Amino acid sequence: MRILKLSKKDEKKLYDVLIEFGEVWAPVSKGSKYVYGKIEKKEDLIIYEKCILPIIPVKKFLMPQDFTMLNFTPSKYSIPEEDIPTTVVVGVPACAIHAVNILDKFYTTDYVDNYYMKRREKLIIVGKSGLPEENCFCHKTNTSIVEEGYDLFLFDLGDYYLVWVGSEKGDDIVRKGSDIFSEEVPKDVSKKFVEFRRKKSNCFTNDVDLEGVTDLMELNYNAPFWDEFGEKCLSCGQCTMVCPTCTCFNVIDDLALSAETGGRRRYWDSCMFKDYSLVAGHHNFRESKAERLKLWYTHKLKAFIGHFGSPSCVGCGRCIETCPVNINIVTVVEKLKS
Amino acid sequence: MKKKPTLGIYGFTGCAGCQLAILDCEDILVDLFNYVDIKVFFEAMSNNEDIANVDIALVEGSINTNKQLNELKEIRDKAGVLVAFGSCANHGCVQAMALGDGKWEERFTKVYGDAKFTVAIPREAQPIHKFVKVDAFIPGCPPSTLQMLRALTQLLHGNQPTYTNSPVCLECKFRENECLLNDGKLCLGPLTMGGCTAPCPSHNTPCIGCWGIIEEANHTSELTLLKEKGFKTEDIIRRFRIFGGSKIVEKVQRLLEVE
Numbered sequence: 001m002r003i004l005k006l007s008k009k010d011e012k013k014l015y016d017v018l019i020e021f022g023e024v025w026a027p028v029s030k031g032s033k034y035v036y037g038k039i040e041k042k043e044d045l046i047i048y049e050k051c052i053l054p055i056i057p058v059k060k061f062l063m064p065q066d067f068t069m070l071n072f073t074p075s076k077y078s079i080p081e082e083d084i085p086t087t088v089v090v091g092v093p094a095c096a097i098h099a100v101n102i103l104d105k106f107y108t109t110d111y112v113d114n115y116y117m118k119r120r121e122k123l124i125i126v127g128k129s130g131l132p133e134e135n136c137f138c139h140k141t142n143t144s145i146v147e148e149g150y151d152l153f154l155f156d157l158g159d160y161y162l163v164w165v166g167s168e169k170g171d172d173i174v175r176k177g178s179d180i181f182s183e184e185v186p187k188d189v190s191k192k193f194v195e196f197r198r199k200k201s202n203c204f205t206n207d208v209d210l211e212g213v214t215d216l217m218e219l220n221y222n223a224p225f226w227d228e229f230g231e232k233c234l235s236c237g238q239c240t241m242v243c244p245t246c247t248c249f250n251v252i253d254d255l256a257l258s259a260e261t262g263g264r265r266r267y268w269d270s271c272m273f274k275d276y277s278l279v280a281g282h283h284n285f286r287e288s289k290a291e292r293l294k295l296w297y298t299h300k301l302k303a304f305i306g307h308f309g310s311p312s313c314v315g316c317g318r319c320i321e322t323c324p325v326n327i328n329i330v331t332v333v334e335k336l337k338s
Numbered sequence: 339m340k341k342k343p344t345l346g347i348y349g350f351t352g353c354a355g356c357q358l359a360i361l362d363c364e365d366i367l368v369d370l371f372n373y374v375d376i377k378v379f380f381e382a383m384s385n386n387e388d389i390a391n392v393d394i395a396l397v398e399g400s401i402n403t404n405k406q407l408n409e410l411k412e413i414r415d416k417a418g419v420l421v422a423f424g425s426c427a428n429h430g431c432v433q434a435m436a437l438g439d440g441k442w443e444e445r446f447t448k449v450y451g452d453a454k455f456t457v458a459i460p461r462e463a464q465p466i467h468k469f470v471k472v473d474a475f476i477p478g479c480p481p482s483t484l485q486m487l488r489a490l491t492q493l494l495h496g497n498q499p500t501y502t503n504s505p506v507c508l509e510c511k512f513r514e515n516e517c518l519l520n521d522g523k524l525c526l527g528p529l530t531m532g533g534c535t536a537p538c539p540s541h542n543t544p545c546i547g548c549w550g551i552i553e554e555a556n557h558t559s560e561l562t563l564l565k566e567k568g569f570k571t572e573d574i575i576r577r578f579r580i581f582g583g584s585k586i587v588e589k590v591q592r593l594l595e596v597e
Contacts, residue, residue, distance in 0.1 A: 028516065030516070031516050031521075031542075032516065032521075033516045035514045054514075055511075055514045055515070055516065056511070056514050065512045066512070089392065123448050203594035221343075229557065231556075231558070232556075232559050232562075233558055233559070234505075234507075234510075234528035234529075234556050234558065234560060234563075235505065235528065235554045235556065236505055236528035237505065237507055237508050237511070238506065238507055238511055238517060241507075241508065241511035241512070242511065252500075254491075255490055255491050255495070256491070257366070257369055257370060257372075257373045257487070257490070257491050257494065258369075258372075258373065259491065259494075259495050268508075268512070269504075270504070270508065272505070273504050273508075274505065274553065275503045275504070275555075289554070289556075320518075322517060322520070324517060324519040324528070324563060325518055325559055325563055
């Protein structure tokens with residue numbers, strides 16, 4: 001793997017290089033939070049020291065919230081032609097890249113979701129290791145460092161960034177930007193790198209203990225605390241919208257007035273909604289909110305391991321930040337352990 | 339050519355905005371005329387029949403007088419499918435905010451004094467399903483173009499209309515808004531039927547619940563949460579009631595009993 005240096009004085013030139021490859025997107029502030037926004041001029045590309053966790057994570061680039069899968073008539077269908085721009089997303093924290101790796105597994109194992117793949121192939125990820133936010137617990141989910149899934153990855157080592165090249169596309173970028181990416185990495189880089197890692201480790205304030213939670217989920221499957229959470233849950237679905245590894249969607253057919261043509265629409269859905277588990281005959285697999293919450297945590301902390309070998313929680317802490325009534329990984333784990 | 343289904347669009351008490359929303363379909367409006375024969379649409383047409391025999395009747399507005407009630411019954415008798423169209427017809431909307439408090443006559447006298455009504459005798463605002471069988475509900479204040487056209491298409495082809503059964507929060511999150519509840523605002527997003535695309539919270543204005551409460555609305559938890567945030571019970575309940583109409587009456591009674 002190639003490792004290069006990007007001097008901070010050349011930071012603003014990074015935009016000029018990236019824009020050659022596609023649209024540049026990065027965290028931009030919105031109220032007291034951030035969202036991934038399109039960067040139109042180089043002054044607006046800000047690389048933050050801390051980890052920035054935009055309200056909706058990277059999945060927004062990979063799966064549109066609402067789109068037409070196909071148009072149809074009684075005798076044939078056609079998939080709409082889409083001009084998907086190459087998108088370079090900058091400042092993606094390690095946990096978010098782990099999340100993308102999880103999405104890759106989910107959308108390509110057994111059956112390849114072409115709508116996803118079309119966008120995934122057009123996404124260039126420039127990661128950035130930052131200092132954790134208050135709710136972050138990626139040090140507990142083994143997602144604070146990342147080895148694959150990015151094209152470039154930056155470490156802030158004071159007056160320069162250490163740049164890890166993770167893909168052919170990443171290699172193309174550093175070649176294009178040969179005037180700002182330098183092969184001459186300072187001699188004390190290892191020392192600085194260790195210092196950075198230590199500094200980062202010391203910044204974590206969320207010490208949720210995930211040891212053994214997979215088994216505890218099993219042991220507490222019928223525990224009464226699920227009903228207590230169910231009584232509190234507002235079923236607003238925010239947890240699933242902001243979770244970087246939630247993938248649920250609904251598909252509906254919209255007919256034109258003539259009923260001779262129609263479109264198949266796919267949009268983000270949430271397993272926290274009653275209709276999500278509603279099936280023909282008006283039967284519902286998960287009638288109560290408690291059952292739906294249990295499903296979500298089982299999926300994240302247990303079932304995903306069975307399917308894909310690792311849990312699907314990457315420790316970003318968005319559920320902690322977002323749930324208005326404090327149902328989140330920390331409060332659930334507390335109950336699991338008490 | 340197959341005979342076009344007939345449609346009657348009727349308005350009772352409300353702002354008439356739901357009927358206006360049909361006109362707002364613009365591009366598709368002309369297409370609509372190709373597939374339905376509109377017999378009654380006072381807001382948009384001349385030469386209406388008063389109450390016509392139609393395949394589908396869309397009824398907007400709440401019932402606020404005895405005259406309206408009689409008309410509603412006649413509409414029901416003459417309609418194949420009767421649809422409650424929009425918040426007023428669905429649950430009463432703002433004019434039903436005090437429904438169930440037993441003080442309607444007192445309020446009425448305060449406003450109208452001893453005025454005598456001869457043609458249309460006023461009564462407490464009620465949604466239409468309180469009086470007649472309603473076959474389908476299209477929510478909205480007003481209904482969105484998308485949902486309305488979907489519902490109309492489904493009705494025209496003999497299907498039960500479907501609507502968004504998720505709260506405003508879903509679309510609010512689609513628009514990447516910070517949660518206003520977390521920002522300490524009295525937002526009714528989690529209690530309210532979505533489909534509106536969350537315009538209010540997207541402009542930093544809390545959801546006031548105008549599309550009516552969603553099936554799974556958890557008022558108990560929301561009340562507890564808002565009280566923790568420093569709001570007074572009476573202010574919260576008042577906000578629940580503004581657009582809650584008939585759907586909120588029992589919920590509020592239960593909440594007040596617990597209080």
